[in-house]
Amino acid sequence: MRFRELERKADNLIQDNENIELIIATNPSATGETTALYIKDLFKSADWQKKGLTITRLGRGLASGSNLEYADEITLRNALEYRK
Numbered sequence: 001m002r003f004r005e006l007e008r009k010a011d012n013l014i015q016d017n018e019n020i021e022l023i024i025a026t027n028p029s030a031t032g033e034t035t036a037l038y039i040k041d042l043f044k045s046a047d048w049q050k051k052g053l054t055i056t057r058l059g060r061g062l063a064s065g066s067n068l069e070y071a072d073e074i075t076l077r078n079a080l081e082y083r084k
Helices: 003-016 030-042 046-051 073-081
Strands: 020-024 053-057
Touching (some): 020 030, 030 053, 046 053
16 A cells, blocks of 8 residues: 555545544564554654544564564564553
Protein backbone atom coordinates (compact mmCIF):
# COMPACT_ATOMS: atom_id res chain seq x y z
CA MET A 1 0.00 0.00 0.00
CA ARG A 2 1.26 3.45 -0.75
CA PHE A 3 1.78 5.67 2.28
CA ARG A 4 -0.21 8.66 1.00
CA GLU A 5 -3.07 6.30 0.18
CA LEU A 6 -2.85 4.94 3.74
CA GLU A 7 -3.07 8.49 5.07
CA ARG A 8 -6.15 9.20 2.92
CA LYS A 9 -7.86 5.99 4.04
CA ALA A 10 -7.15 6.75 7.68
CA ASP A 11 -8.47 10.28 7.26
CA ASN A 12 -11.67 8.99 5.63
CA LEU A 13 -12.18 6.44 8.42
CA ILE A 14 -11.68 9.08 11.10
CA GLN A 15 -14.31 11.30 9.46
CA ASP A 16 -16.81 8.43 9.69
CA ASN A 17 -15.85 7.25 13.21
CA GLU A 18 -14.81 8.86 16.48
CA ASN A 19 -11.72 6.75 17.08
CA ILE A 20 -9.82 4.30 14.94
CA GLU A 21 -6.88 2.03 15.62
CA LEU A 22 -4.12 1.53 13.07
CA ILE A 23 -2.48 -1.83 13.73
CA ILE A 24 0.97 -2.06 12.20
CA ALA A 25 1.66 -5.65 11.14
CA THR A 26 4.98 -6.00 9.33
CA ASN A 27 7.47 -8.83 8.98
CA PRO A 28 10.02 -9.14 11.79
CA SER A 29 12.86 -8.31 9.39
CA ALA A 30 14.99 -5.19 9.03
CA THR A 31 12.77 -4.01 6.17
CA GLY A 32 9.60 -4.70 8.15
CA GLU A 33 10.91 -2.88 11.22
CA THR A 34 11.98 0.10 9.11
CA THR A 35 8.57 0.24 7.45
CA ALA A 36 6.82 0.05 10.83
CA LEU A 37 8.92 2.91 12.20
CA TYR A 38 8.21 5.00 9.11
CA ILE A 39 4.45 4.44 9.44
CA LYS A 40 4.59 5.24 13.14
CA ASP A 41 6.46 8.49 12.44
CA LEU A 42 4.06 9.35 9.61
CA PHE A 43 1.06 9.23 11.96
CA LYS A 44 2.86 10.50 15.07
CA SER A 45 1.85 14.15 14.70
CA ALA A 46 -0.48 15.74 17.20
CA ASP A 47 -3.03 16.34 14.42
CA TRP A 48 -3.60 12.61 13.99
CA GLN A 49 -3.83 12.04 17.74
CA LYS A 50 -6.39 14.84 18.08
CA LYS A 51 -8.45 13.19 15.35
CA GLY A 52 -8.67 10.02 17.45
CA LEU A 53 -6.07 7.79 15.79
CA THR A 54 -4.39 5.17 17.95
CA ILE A 55 -1.36 3.31 16.59
CA THR A 56 -0.50 -0.17 17.85
CA ARG A 57 1.68 -3.07 16.72
CA LEU A 58 1.15 -6.77 16.79
CA GLY A 59 2.70 -8.45 19.80
CA ARG A 60 5.91 -10.30 19.11
CA GLY A 61 8.48 -12.10 21.13
CA LEU A 62 8.67 -15.55 22.62
CA ALA A 63 6.03 -18.11 21.89
CA SER A 64 4.44 -19.84 24.85
CA GLY A 65 6.45 -22.94 25.75
CA SER A 66 9.55 -21.91 23.80
CA ASN A 67 13.04 -22.57 25.13
CA LEU A 68 14.96 -19.45 26.21
CA GLU A 69 18.39 -20.85 25.30
CA TYR A 70 17.45 -20.78 21.58
CA ALA A 71 16.06 -17.23 21.57
CA ASP A 72 18.13 -14.53 19.89
CA GLU A 73 18.72 -11.05 21.32
CA ILE A 74 16.13 -9.32 19.12
CA THR A 75 13.39 -11.81 20.04
CA LEU A 76 14.15 -11.38 23.76
CA ARG A 77 14.16 -7.58 23.43
CA ASN A 78 10.79 -7.65 21.63
CA ALA A 79 9.33 -10.00 24.21
CA LEU A 80 10.28 -7.59 26.98
CA GLU A 81 9.35 -4.42 25.11
CA TYR A 82 5.89 -5.58 24.02
CA ARG A 83 4.90 -7.46 27.17
CA LYS A 84 1.55 -6.83 28.82
